[in-house]
Amino acid sequence: MLVKQLSVFLENKLGRLAKVTRILGEKNIDISALSIADTTDFGILRLIVNKPEEAEKILQENNFAVNCTNVIAISVADEPGGLAKVLQILDNAAIGIEYMYAFVGKNKDEALVILRVESPVKATEVLERNKIRVLTANEVYNL
């Protein structure tokens, strides 16, 4: 159920991001979602791809520092207050969010969001109990 997210350490230098995406493209790896957290000197690229284990190996072989974390992907109604509703549920359950980012799905009326929380299993239970749709890993990888 949990979605595997790859994080890659990048220096803030020209061409680093291009290199990662090129390496993955050459190996026919499809990126479903991504976000970058950046500071003055470095950035952390977070990626959801269709073949996470393979992608992790390829990036390591190319001397990138990579790690893999479990995240959850949810679908929220694409309407005002849609996200607020979900966040309130997590707040009520005292589940803190480390970071989150939205990405593009195939359905017009739903927005997809990746959540990084400390205990993804517990968060998934809470969300499902509250009728929030949590996407399966395969569903996300094949977007």
Added chain:
Amino acid sequence: MECWDKKYECMSRDEMTAVQSERLVNTVNRVYNNVPSYQKKMQLIGLEPGDIKSIADLDKLPFTTKQDLRDNYPYGLFAEPMSNVVRVHASSGTTGKQIVVGYTRKDLESWADVIARTLTCAGANKDSFVHNAYGYGFFTGALGIHYGAEKIGATVIPISGGNTKRQIQTMKDFGSTILACTPSYALFLIEVMEEMGIQKGELQLKSGVFGAEPWSLNMRSEIEERLGILAIDIYGLSEIIGPGVSSECSCKSGLHVFEDHFIPEIINPETGKVLPPGEKGEIVFSTVTKEAFPVLRYRTRDISALNYEKCICGRTHVRMNRVTGRSDDMLIIRGVNVFPSQIESVLLKFSEVAPHYQLIVDRVGNLDSLEVWVEMTPALFSDEVKQLEDIERRIREELDFILGISAKIKLVEPKTIERSEGKAKRVIDKRNPV
């Protein structure tokens, strides 16, 4: 524990003093008569060979410095006619002219003997395969190890430096049991080995003798753990003989100086005054058996201390502390004396940081700046920015505490700091462009 030469290595202090005194008196007489530069220096301070009666008189002799070697380039300090010299070596002159040292046939024999002692310290015997990855040539490292290993009767694999993948394949196929190279190259070998998917269990390595540059205890444990070997520190310099001046035994608590050949003293580098045992200062050597290129009270610039207690291994040879820095590697940043080894010791407190780092010293306006680049490692990496910023902050605070100056810490991508196949390039000083 085995010794190569029990008679000398386990001699009582009185016997050693007698041996050293006799040899010193001979050496002083020879250099006074054969080397004009030494004669002149001694005459300048009104010293005659007869004034040196034992090692108690050692501190009356003038020092010899690297500058003296350069001034007498190439053969001015040789104490034998060139017809008796069978080999020369040269040490790269990174800061000036290169220096040349020479050996008679007897010098080569003594050299092989002290290396045989060194390798025996690492457990070598005639069944060993010595993988000699020091660079063959002018540099004394490789040929020094080579003849000492042959003297023991071990099988020498004279692979020299470079071509790392072939090194590893050879270690595996030829059954190398003892590795000889610089410690930074050993770490590089390990990285390449892991990339090639070769496990330490596939090699026959049992121990390694590592030298030619200062290295930290954490580097030692990393090499020992990742190769599954005993790693001992060996010390030497071309000016004295090359490798084989001193070596740790398997107790790893100081390097036994082969003092029947090389008499050590510790001095205050500022005043030149001899310091008592245990005190830290610059180590100075006088060679007392060398024929072609004897040196009296040579200033090594290496920082160490001496320990005269008997070692558990049974050797009585005085032990010098691991060299942790060189007095001339010292950087002065914003008026503060900084040794790269201090920075390394701080970085190694963060056990998760593999020891690959580089110091970038620059001057912005009138102010010196220090940047420390630290390579990201898988263990160190996190998907959360705050974790990485926390690591930067902790390193910075620790450095500030130890050095008293603030440095900028920069995390860089893996394998982006230049790897050396010889000595590690730890410092880039942009303040004095060449």
